[in-house]
Amino acid sequence: MRYFITGASGWIGSAVSRELIAAGHRVSGLARSDASAEAMASFGADVVRGSLTDPDVLRDAASAADGVVHLAFTHDFNDFETASAINQAAVEAIASALEGSGKTLAIASGVAGLVQGRPATENDAGERPVLRQATERYVLALAGRGIRPLSLRFAPTVHGTGGDHGFIKTIAQIARQHGVSGYIGDGSARWAAVHRDDAAHLARLALESSEPGGVVHAVGEEGVPTKVIAEAVGARLGVPTASIAAEDAVEHFDWIGRFFGQDFSATSDITRARYGWEPTHPTLLEDIAAGGYDVPRADAA
The missing domain is CATH 3.40.50.720 (NAD(P)-binding Rossmann-like Domain)
Incomplete structure (x- = not known):
């Protein structure tokens, strides 16, 4: 075809x-x-x-x-x-x-x-x-x-190593910029991955x-809590993790602050049964831990 x-x-x-x-x-x-x-x-x-x-x-x-x-x-x-x-x-x-x-x-x-x-x-x-x-x-x-x-x-x-410039890379860049890996509110909002x-x-x-x-x-993955995502990014970049108040989200996160506090969880049970599909590759947290979203320090040589 x-x-x-x-x-x-x-x-x-x-x-x-x-x-x-x-x-x-x-x-x-x-x-x-x-x-x-x-x-x-x-x-x-x-x-x-x-x-x-x-x-x-x-x-x-x-x-x-x-x-x-x-x-x-x-x-x-x-x-x-x-x-x-x-x-x-x-x-x-x-x-x-x-x-x-x-x-x-x-x-x-x-x-x-x-x-x-x-x-x-x-x-x-x-x-x-x-x-x-x-x-x-x-x-x-x-x-x-x-x-x-x-x-x-x-x-x-949609994560991986070696070139993703999407949402998680943006979150990591903001964490490096502010010196803190933030999540909004209590961080219970979940993102499918x-x-x-x-x-x-x-x-x-x-x-x-x-x-x-x-x-x-x-x-x-049905949903990874945004606090857990922030903690993983912070651990990898060596910066602390902190809650950002909802009213300060856009100031801290810029445009992505309008989304990061929302729950974007989803299932794929019907899809898996229909096509016999089973994910086999690393999880989001595994890719973060493996360096897929590393952002160098501004003063790095």
């Missing part, structure tokens, strides 16, 4: 690309820069030059593929509405090329913010009018237009499956 992947050179996309190529599939990836193109070529992917704002490029690449995996996203947390609009337009362009083909359109979504007060499940449907939940609802409805939809809901932290290689393996299983599609939870 030939898969067209947006975000193929990214943290998750590169792992998914390698997983598919190792299984004998052919991958073409969207590249908007020379660096992205070189990265994709290094692990054997074909390069399609363009960006999420090039609908003709997206349609042509989707038409030439047996399935599409849309993982790219403009992560501007200060203007998420614009980022979401760009994402939606890109998905619509891809869908227009796949309509009536029976091909798979898989998109990256997330478990964060789906429900409050309990872990999210695959049966939960986000009701927010913006962000990626709206695009997920659009994609799942494409089953009625002759497209096999997959929503790959990733845990808020998954190792990126486990997530990539699950993506391949879902793509190759004869199941009709639907929601997939890439969740290896």
Whole structure:
């Protein structure tokens, strides 16, 4: 099978690309820069030059593929509405090329913010009018237009060693900057987690499956308390751990302060039973302890 992947050179996309190529599939990836193109070529992917704002490029690449995996996203947390609009337009362009083909359109979504007060499940449907939940609802409805939809809901932290610049790296950078590894309130809010290689393996299983599609939870750990995450970061960086009052969260953590105190736990029981998936790679705390999120001191030589 030939898969067209947006975000193929990214943290998750590169792992998914390698997983598919190792299984004998052919991958073409969207590249908007020379660096992205070189990265994709290094692990054997074909390069399609363009960006999420090039609908003709997206349609042509989707038409030439047996399935599409849309993982790219403009992560501007200060203007998420614009980022979401760009994402939606890109998905619509891809869908227009796949309509009536029976091909798979898989998109990256997330478990964060789906429900409050309990872990999210695959049966939960986000009701927010913006962000990626709206695009997920659009994609799942494409089953009625002759497209096999997959929503790959990733845990808020897809961790590993050697290049993750996501939420946990940001938390570590803030801990180094302030000289204290903070958590918000009592630190009982929990974040689901998954190792990126486990997530990539699950993506391949879902793509190759004869199941009709639907929601997939890439969740290896249901929820790691944010206090425990902060303690692990502090122990690794050699800085103390402390509670940050909720009213001071944004001042201390900047933009991530709006999220770090929220409970983003989720299960993956349905996904595991459907695809026979079992995570086998290190946990989030093991990756932190192994140095995956080390941040050098500013005065380090």
